[in-house]
Amino acid sequence: MNIDGKAYRTIWLADDGRSVEVIDQTRLPHAFAVRRLATLPQAADAIRTMVVRGAPLIGATGAYGLALAMAEDPTDAMLDRAYAILLQTRPTAVNLRWALDDLRDRLRQLPPDKRRAAAFARAAAICDEDVAICRAIGDNGLRLIRDIAARKPGGARINALTHCNAGWLATVDWGTALAPIYRAHDEGTPIHVWVDETRPRNQGASLTAFELGRHGVPHTVIADNVGGHLMQHGMVDFCIVGTDRTTRRGDVCNKIGTYLKALAAHDNGVPFYVALPYPTIDWALSDGVREIPIEQRDGREVSHITGRTESGACAEVALVPDGSDVANYAFDVTPARLVTALITERGVCPASEAGLLSLYPERRTRHSA
Numbered sequence: 001m002n003i004d005g006k007a008y009r010t011i012w013l014a015d016d017g018r019s020v021e022v023i024d025q026t027r028l029p030h031a032f033a034v035r036r037l038a039t040l041p042q043a044a045d046a047i048r049t050m051v052v053r054g055a056p057l058i059g060a061t062g063a064y065g066l067a068l069a070m071a072e073d074p075t076d077a078m079l080d081r082a083y084a085i086l087l088q089t090r091p092t093a094v095n096l097r098w099a100l101d102d103l104r105d106r107l108r109q110l111p112p113d114k115r116r117a118a119a120f121a122r123a124a125a126i127c128d129e130d131v132a133i134c135r136a137i138g139d140n141g142l143r144l145i146r147d148i149a150a151r152k153p154g155g156a157r158i159n160a161l162t163h164c165n166a167g168w169l170a171t172v173d174w175g176t177a178l179a180p181i182y183r184a185h186d187e188g189t190p191i192h193v194w195v196d197e198t199r200p201r202n203q204g205a206s207l208t209a210f211e212l213g214r215h216g217v218p219h220t221v222i223a224d225n226v227g228g229h230l231m232q233h234g235m236v237d238f239c240i241v242g243t244d245r246t247t248r249r250g251d252v253c254n255k256i257g258t259y260l261k262a263l264a265a266h267d268n269g270v271p272f273y274v275a276l277p278y279p280t281i282d283w284a285l286s287d288g289v290r291e292i293p294i295e296q297r298d299g300r301e302v303s304h305i306t307g308r309t310e311s312g313a314c315a316e317v318a319l320v321p322d323g324s325d326v327a328n329y330a331f332d333v334t335p336a337r338l339v340t341a342l343i344t345e346r347g348v349c350p351a352s353e354a355g356l357l358s359l360y361p362e363r364r365t366r367h368s369a
């Protein structure tokens with residue numbers, strides 16, 4: 001992605017070859033700052049505090065976190081310790097576990113003196129693969145958008161609605177849900193995006209709006225509760241979101257509030273698409289509502305809000321009276337029956353076990369056959 005004429009990914013190996021750099025997403029949209037991660041604790045802290053966020057980017061950062069740990073101490077004990085520390089940073093996005101499992105399994109096969117170089121190489125490969133995957137998701141979702149555009153009278157503008165941030169900032173580049181939108185915009189399809197602000201951390205208002213604006217995609221930020229009204233009045237042609245974990249039968253876990261948008265879309269006959277890379281599929285789980293662990297974060301994210309004052313300084317202010325309890329559930333699960341289709345790097349399929357297995361036949365087991 002281009003920022004002020006310079007091409008950026010969200011994570012990259014620093015010039016010293018021993019540390020990585022990331023875009024500090026807690027500073028956006030008010031400041032564009034790069035943060036260096038040189039140690040395992042720094043990588044774990046960046047994931048936990050959402051300096052980096054979004055399921056694919058969390059996975060990539062976890063991979064580099066293990067590499068940083070191997071640079072310090074390439075023993076089995078450190079490998080297991082680093083795996084455990086990184087895994088508990090964000091419990092819902094399954095891409096983290098996928099990346100950590102991948103690296104740990106490979107590194108265990110190697111003698112300690114080979115682990116550092118192998119870990120950095122594999123983390124870099126995971127990043128490159130994520131870019132290729134997201135580009136393919138863009139191609140596959142673009143076909144759906146073209147179909148929607150073809151049904152609009154006289155080349156009228158298409159209106160998409162998205163929740164949270166599933167753009168390039170949530171991945172290494174391109175994004176999942178926003179990749180097809182960038183592709184459609186780039187090829188001249190008139191597309192406008194309704195951007196849910198996405199309380200409590202406002203990834204929509206801060207990050208999705210930033211991304212779309214930098215790319216020149218027309219967009220409007222709305223309060224989280226507006227989508228249903230827009231759908232009732234024919235002002236949304238399709239919804240598209242990302243996901244942090246999708247089960248083998250197609251239940252979709254995503255940022256809190258996604259489920260309510262899917263219900264409204266279902267009630268109004270608006271297609272509801274979910275874009276995802278293969279590491280987001282948790283083949284071990286079926287019933288998303290019962291089985292996916294839902295992260296609960298600090299209540300301060302609900303009771304307070306951060307923004308920029310007129311003087312240009314960033315400040316946090318309280319919204320809730322002292323003494324009120326707050327709860328901060330970070331994700332919810334949209335049952336497969338409310339999802340029109342899943343868009344992956346391999347194609348588009350129904351949100352069901354049969355649908356996913358049609359794209360990933362190698363996942364067929366005796367149980368599912």
Ligand SMILES: CSC[C@@H](O)[C@@H](O)C(=O)COP(=O)(O)O
Nearest residue numbers: 053054055164166170242243255
């Ligand atoms: C592409 S990552 C999943 C996204 O859809 C996004 O909405 C999301 O939920 C990310 O959550 P976050 O808590 O910001 O890491």
